[in-house]
Amino acid sequence: MYSKLVPLNIPSGWAIIHNAFGDEDPLIRDGGIVNFHFYNEDLLLIKPITLEGTSSTVDQQGYTFKLGWFPHGNPHGCYRLTLWKGEAEGAVFQYESRERQTIRRVIERCFQLMMNGVHADQIETEIQADAKSLEKNHRIFSGTRKRIFDNKKFVEKKNRLTYSQVGFYWPVYYEVSNIICLEPKSNKVRDDMITSDNKKL
Structure with missing residues (x-):
């Protein structure tokens, strides 16, 4: 739907159900974000899938990644990444940042930890331990x-x-x-x- 999306490395066994995670800075006018389609509470939804021959089905009981910008269209808001288990009420893990590249690195790090056998309950501890490197600014002039x-x-x-x-x-x-x-x-x-x-x- 959108041409300027943040590139994500998603491993096999997962499907992007919805993606409006835009690689575009907020355009602010009259105290609000004009390009709010990239800055709303429903930006990204990733779910696990089960492969059955040539078809696949979404595993509703597996872990789900949800990403949004809170509050919706607010220039003072931030990204909120949440990891849910099935239909549970509480989140297993939650991470907030105003930097989209930081969120990208956190998402990819979560997948890496899961593929290495780290239980979802331990992901938050691992991410906090990696916080400094994940928050690092990788702009070209910050050498x-x-x-x-x-x-x-x-x-x-x-x-x-x-x-x-x-x-x-x-x-x-x-x-x-x-x-x-x-x-x-x-x-x-x-x-x-x-x-x-x-x-x-």
Whole structure:
């Protein structure tokens, strides 16, 4: 239905019943979210399925993932991911975040834990233990910290991209990293001679 959906890695044995988990920032106007179809209380529903030959049926007694934005269309709201067991009244697990990529990582981590045999009752403990890495911001400019020196004296740290974040051919990666650090390099060629900074050891 929607062209801009958050990509999810769903293992076999599960089916996406409903998906409006949009990969789009909220458009706010007059105190509300205009693109509320991506920010409502019914965004994603994932259920287990049972394969029977060439057909499949939804396992109503299995675990169910539900995702929504609460309150509906509210710019101050957040995503709420809930894991239910069958038709039970209470949720087995619940996780909230305003970052959709964090929610994506939590969903995929839940599936990974289930495939490794972790019981659903223990998932919350495992997710809390992984909270820091799951909440990590993976934007391209949030790379590693590079130590900056002036006359061999430590000055400050600045962000530097990691190779895995950009996937560039290494000379391009090196140049981009130094441009982002806004640090002039001293290893320049002078009078067709290689300076001491460029000499091979």
